[in-house]
Amino acid sequence: xxxxxxxxxxxxxxxxxxxxxxxxxxxxxxxxxxxxxxxxxxxxxxxxxxxxxxxxxxxxxxxxxxxxxxxxxxxxxxxxxxxxxxxxxxxxxxxxxxxxxxxxxxxxxxxxxxxxxxxxxxxxxxxxxxxxxxxxxxxxxxxxxxxxxxxxxxxxxxxxxxxxxxxxxxxxxxxxxxxxxxxxxxxxxxxxxxxxxxxxxxxxxxxxxxxxxxxxxxxxxxxxxxxxxxxxxxxxxxxxxxxxxxxxxxxxxxxxxxxxxxxxxxxxxxxxxxxxxxxxxxxxxxxxxxxxxxxxxxxxxxxxxxxxxxxxxxxxxxxxxxxxxxxxxxxxxxxxxxxxxxxxxxxxxxxxxxxxxxxxxxxxxxxxxxxxxxxxxxxxxxxxxxxxxxxxxxxxxxxxxxxxxxxxxxxxxxxxxxxxxxxxxxxxxxxxxxxxxxxxxxxx
Amino acid sequence: xxxxxxxxxxxxxxxxxxxxxxxxxxxxxxxxxxxxxxxxxxxxxxxxxxxxxxxxxxxxxxxxxxxxxxxxxxxxxxxxxxxxxxxxxxxxxxxxxxxxxxxxxxxxxxxxxxxxxxxxxxxxxxxxxxxxxxxxxxxxxxxxxxxxxxxxxxxxxxxxxxxxxxxxxxxxxxxxxxxxxxxxxxxxxxxxxxxxxxxxxxxxxxxxxxxxxxxxxxxxxxxxxxxxxxxxxxxxxxxxxxxxxxxxxxxxxxxxxxxxxxxxxxxxxxxxxxxxxxxxxxxxxxx
Numbered sequence: 001x002x003x004x005x006x007x008x009x010x011x012x013x014x015x016x017x018x019x020x021x022x023x024x025x026x027x028x029x030x031x032x033x034x035x036x037x038x039x040x041x042x043x044x045x046x047x048x049x050x051x052x053x054x055x056x057x058x059x060x061x062x063x064x065x066x067x068x069x070x071x072x073x074x075x076x077x078x079x080x081x082x083x084x085x086x087x088x089x090x091x092x093x094x095x096x097x098x099x100x101x102x103x104x105x106x107x108x109x110x111x112x113x114x115x116x117x118x119x120x121x122x123x124x125x126x127x128x129x130x131x132x133x134x135x136x137x138x139x140x141x142x143x144x145x146x147x148x149x150x151x152x153x154x155x156x157x158x159x160x161x162x163x164x165x166x167x168x169x170x171x172x173x174x175x176x177x178x179x180x181x182x183x184x185x186x187x188x189x190x191x192x193x194x195x196x197x198x199x200x201x202x203x204x205x206x207x208x209x210x211x212x213x214x215x216x217x218x219x220x221x222x223x224x225x226x227x228x229x230x231x232x233x234x235x236x237x238x239x240x241x242x243x244x245x246x247x248x249x250x251x252x253x254x255x256x257x258x259x260x261x262x263x264x265x266x267x268x269x270x271x272x273x274x275x276x277x278x279x280x281x282x283x284x285x286x287x288x289x290x291x292x293x294x295x296x297x298x299x300x301x302x303x304x305x306x307x308x309x310x311x312x313x314x315x316x317x318x319x320x321x322x323x324x325x326x327x328x329x330x331x332x333x334x335x336x337x338x339x340x341x342x343x344x345x346x347x348x349x350x351x352x353x354x355x356x357x358x359x360x361x362x363x364x365x366x367x368x369x370x371x372x373x374x375x376x377x378x379x380x381x382x383x384x385x386x387x388x389x390x391x392x393x394x395x396x397x398x399x400x401x402x403x404x405x406x407x408x409x410x411x412x413x414x415x416x417x418x419x420x421x422x423x424x425x426x427x428x429x430x431x432x433x434x435x436x437x438x439x440x441x442x443x444x
Numbered sequence: 445x446x447x448x449x450x451x452x453x454x455x456x457x458x459x460x461x462x463x464x465x466x467x468x469x470x471x472x473x474x475x476x477x478x479x480x481x482x483x484x485x486x487x488x489x490x491x492x493x494x495x496x497x498x499x500x501x502x503x504x505x506x507x508x509x510x511x512x513x514x515x516x517x518x519x520x521x522x523x524x525x526x527x528x529x530x531x532x533x534x535x536x537x538x539x540x541x542x543x544x545x546x547x548x549x550x551x552x553x554x555x556x557x558x559x560x561x562x563x564x565x566x567x568x569x570x571x572x573x574x575x576x577x578x579x580x581x582x583x584x585x586x587x588x589x590x591x592x593x594x595x596x597x598x599x600x601x602x603x604x605x606x607x608x609x610x611x612x613x614x615x616x617x618x619x620x621x622x623x624x625x626x627x628x629x630x631x632x633x634x635x636x637x638x639x640x641x642x643x644x645x646x647x648x649x650x651x652x653x654x655x656x657x658x659x660x661x662x663x664x665x666x667x668x669x670x671x672x673x674x675x676x677x678x679x680x681x682x683x684x685x686x687x688x689x690x691x692x693x694x695x696x697x698x699x700x701x702x703x704x705x706x707x708x709x710x711x712x713x714x715x716x717x718x719x720x721x722x723x724x725x726x727x728x729x730x731x
Binding site for chain 1: 445448449452453456559562564566571573578580582583652653654656659661662693694695696697698701702703704705706
């Protein structure tokens with residue numbers, strides 16, 4: 001082909017259209033056959049037993065657990081952490097425990113996964129593929145409340161027990177699903193610990209302003225905080241939301257501060273939480289306590305905000321520095337390796353080269369709960385395992401695990417409240433997990 | 445409370461104004477609709493972040509450095525890409541499609557290089573208190589820089605040879621050519637100025653907002669509203685329209701609900717298109 005001076009333009013235009021076309025999620029191809037890790041090196045899919053009786057008579061050679069992992073896209077780092085934690089669980093089951101005991105037969109675990117690209121359509125197709133084509137007996141949902149919620153109906157249709165290891169939006173457990181198992185403390189309870197601390201420690205604290213992002217997770221968190229504040233006798237003087245696309249929160253923060261609240265709760269993810277913290281510093285908004293959602297418990301919070309992060313609070317599902325009484329290792333309901341969260345974190349870091357946060361810790365914890373439910377059921381049958389889950393009450397280095405039998409939402413896991421103090425993240429509440437006194441009031 | 449919201453809207457409005465200027469300039473001078481403008485702004489914002497986070501440069505120094513960088517990128521983009529479009533009768537449609545694709549490329553590169561996690565800079569300047577109202581120093585500086593540069597560009601258009609040549613080309617390429625002006629050269633300079641201002645705007649955005657590649661969409665929408673409201677390519681019009689948009693977004697929390705603030709820009713856009721399609725100020729190409 002003869003190149004003319006317009007050739008670069010034509011090429012760029014064609015390339016532009018190609019890139020734009022590739023950006024269409026609906027046209028994406030699913031990744032190749034899923035990668036497998038852990039367990040026996042079997043390539044043939046196992047058929048899922050449909051009844052407890054069949055399962056007893058015809059057990060597979062291994063238990064296949066599937067996970068659509070967000071290895072690219074917006075949840076890339078968190079999805080990888082989930083997959084790493086689940087692989088670590090499989091290694092522990094296979095190499096240290098010797099498998100999962102199903103009615104007296106020890107079965108190894110094999111993980112099958114693919115990249116869901118943090119995209120709903122891909123995550124749905126991958127979920128179905130992992131169950132139908134790759135023979136997953138049990139599933140771990142994709143990371144995030146949004147993706148988990150989209151997969152919940154599929155879990156029902158495919159009749160597969162699905163561990164919601166990366167989701168806490170209350171919505172998921174308010175729709176009557178019977179196969180989705182909660183692992184995290186629900187979003188509606190995220191701020192309870194801090195509010196209880198303030199109400200108990202400071203009779204002078206009377207008012208709360210709640211500013212929240214308009215998405216299902218943060219709406220659940222904010223509504224739960226409002227209900228708890230009112231239950232504790234605190235007056236909610238401001239309760240309003242900002243759009244997901246907001247790039248400037250100063251108007252809503254200014255308006256909230258106009259009500260002179262003692263406590264400001266910003267129900268947010270990391271990015272908008274950090275923006276709120278930064279703009280509160282800029283605007284001189286200095287309540288006695290300010291909390292910024294789960295993002296504030298992320299390791300990068302101080303790196304991002306530096307001094308603006310000083311004395312900020314945040315709720316956390318689990319912290320590596322969380323104390324565990326060694327006596328708990330001998331408790332009847334202790335499950336899994338006898339490690340403190342700190343020891344687990346070290347092992348994880350040694351294996352994968354980075355320190356996990358609660359995602360890495362609690363995906364292993366979710367694996368332990370599934371393992372125990374299967375062992376209690378003595379079967380791989382979905383209904384039998386779900387029934388076993390309903391009466392499960394265990395603890396591990398990841399904390400407690402017990403479900404509301406009616407909804408399968410988590411009720412046994414406790415949150416902690418962290419605070420940043422001179423660059424260090426410390427646990428300040430509840431008292432049994434605390435490793436430092438809070439800076440309170442934070443504005444003095 | 446109202447005073448604080450007024451200050452917030454006013455200061456952010458200055459940044460909206462300068463952010464839209466480059467879009468209005470290339471649209472007004474050569475009828476090129478750069479729908480990748482928002483992605484380019486955010487790319488420059490990331491360049492600021494890189495210079496500050498990895499080279500420990502003062503963000504205001506990075507802002508100065510981005511002026512020649514933006515100018516050269518703009519000149520190059522015109523010479524190698526846009527020049528082939530402006531001679532066509534369907535230049536607006538062609539440029540729309542081309543820059544849509546270019547925006548996808550710029551977005552993709554930003555997402556590849558810096559990921560989808562938000563990045564932000566520490567606050568470079570302290571907050572002032574004036575009559576009980578907090579005036580964030582960084583936002584005040586951003587507003588003053590934006591205002592100064594916008595007024596400077598207005599002076600440039602009125603008082604310098606190149607400025608007058610740009611206005612002449614905006615009115616008629618053929619007439620300008622008859623007067624001995626090279627429209628291609630003038631358009632290249634215009635594109636250079638447009639991206640130099642985008643560079644400055646990107647640096648200011650990096651100072652006041654956490655960055656993610658997706659942020660370009662929000663700024664593109666606002667920029668279109670500002671350009672239409674302020675008159676194509678009119679610098680003072682862009683500044684005033686930016687402030688109007690900033691105030692409207694801020695006061696939406698009192699008048700309606702803050703949840704609807706992203707729609708404010710488009711409501712303004714529709715109202716202007718229906719009631720005064722030429723904008724509130726004279727477009728650059730008007731005589």
